[in-house]
Amino acid sequence: MLGCCPVAAGLLFLLLSRAVAFDWTITKFDNRDYLPLDQIARFYSFTQADLTSDIPTLSGATLRLQGGVNSRELYLNGLKFILSFPIIRVGDKVLMSRMDLSKLVEPVLRPAKIRGSPVHTIVLDPGHGGFDQGAQSQFGSEKDFALDVALRARQLLVRFGYNVRLTRASDVFVPLEERAMYANSEPAAVFISIHFNAGAREDASGIETYTLAPRGVPSSNDDFLSLADFRPCVGNLRDGENIALASAMHSALITRIGGPDRGIKRARFVVLRDILIPGVLVEGGFLTSPQDQLRIATPAYRQLLAEAISQGVRAYSRAIERGNPDVIAKRDYLTPESPKIWDPANQNVYALPEPKAQQ
Numbered sequence: 001m002l003g004c005c006p007v008a009a010g011l012l013f014l015l016l017s018r019a020v021a022f023d024w025t026i027t028k029f030d031n032r033d034y035l036p037l038d039q040i041a042r043f044y045s046f047t048q049a050d051l052t053s054d055i056p057t058l059s060g061a062t063l064r065l066q067g068g069v070n071s072r073e074l075y076l077n078g079l080k081f082i083l084s085f086p087i088i089r090v091g092d093k094v095l096m097s098r099m100d101l102s103k104l105v106e107p108v109l110r111p112a113k114i115r116g117s118p119v120h121t122i123v124l125d126p127g128h129g130g131f132d133q134g135a136q137s138q139f140g141s142e143k144d145f146a147l148d149v150a151l152r153a154r155q156l157l158v159r160f161g162y163n164v165r166l167t168r169a170s171d172v173f174v175p176l177e178e179r180a181m182y183a184n185s186e187p188a189a190v191f192i193s194i195h196f197n198a199g200a201r202e203d204a205s206g207i208e209t210y211t212l213a214p215r216g217v218p219s220s221n222d223d224f225l226s227l228a229d230f231r232p233c234v235g236n237l238r239d240g241e242n243i244a245l246a247s248a249m250h251s252a253l254i255t256r257i258g259g260p261d262r263g264i265k266r267a268r269f270v271v272l273r274d275i276l277i278p279g280v281l282v283e284g285g286f287l288t289s290p291q292d293q294l295r296i297a298t299p300a301y302r303q304l305l306a307e308a309i310s311q312g313v314r315a316y317s318r319a320i321e322r323g324n325p326d327v328i329a330k331r332d333y334l335t336p337e338s339p340k341i342w343d344p345a346n347q348n349v350y351a352l353p354e355p356k357a358q359q
């Protein structure tokens, strides 16, 4: 019977709220809050914690978290993330920044708790266009390869029942601010910007996925904070959804295409910073790398990129549904209907990459 005994109801509420509270020990270091990995292990029900080596590892039945002391690399089930701040050791404790726990580990391990908006529309954003060619290889321009991938992805996503909008569907120049405004006219949508990379060195290769840096953390490609890192961005309203979408997308890309896995990174690109919907920017390989430029020039490779993008969207949609216990960082998104990978001879596609501690 309802409302029979307010005292008992109050007591029950107290007990319940006590049951869900968790006693975190916060350590201040460099003016930032840090939390011990052994408590993180307990909170997320990892059954094993190896915290004695410089490669701290937490493992459970279906989940493995591995980092490096003084490193910003973190692997969740083999998927590479770039942390906002390095994991540190203070005394006998290995610590992770509170920012990384709340803005990365939590939304990726418990995406259903984000309460993200359902996804009906996908805004695809092929980078560059018109006079802005983007990066170049001897086989073609970034602007053309990006558009081709977007058109292929559109076809697949429409087949899965999504509305699909393109910021450009032909070889025209569209300013970045206009692309963001276009994204903001679409409710219940996610934004996927498609690019290819250029590196100063020929040996830079592989896939990376960017999403917006939370307020107060450096971009992944910067080692130090700057004042601009504290400027508020509208895109930060979607921090939880952003990292969940990036994980789903990157997981699908790496599963389909293989390495090198350059990781899920943070940046403040205009098209990520100024949008009201969750967004990612995919770098589908390096046009300056001898191997990557060959595969990017192949329609089969661009089709795989498109398939991974559509697979990533569906994985994200499923993961944010309330009550869905899925962990979003998986390297096993390869489903029976999608058995293709870029190089079937490459057994390493399924191997767990090992973290390298930064020097």
Ligand SMILES: [Zn+2]
Residues within 6 Å of the ligand: 127, 128, 134, 135, 142, 195, 196
């Ligand atoms: Zn680009």
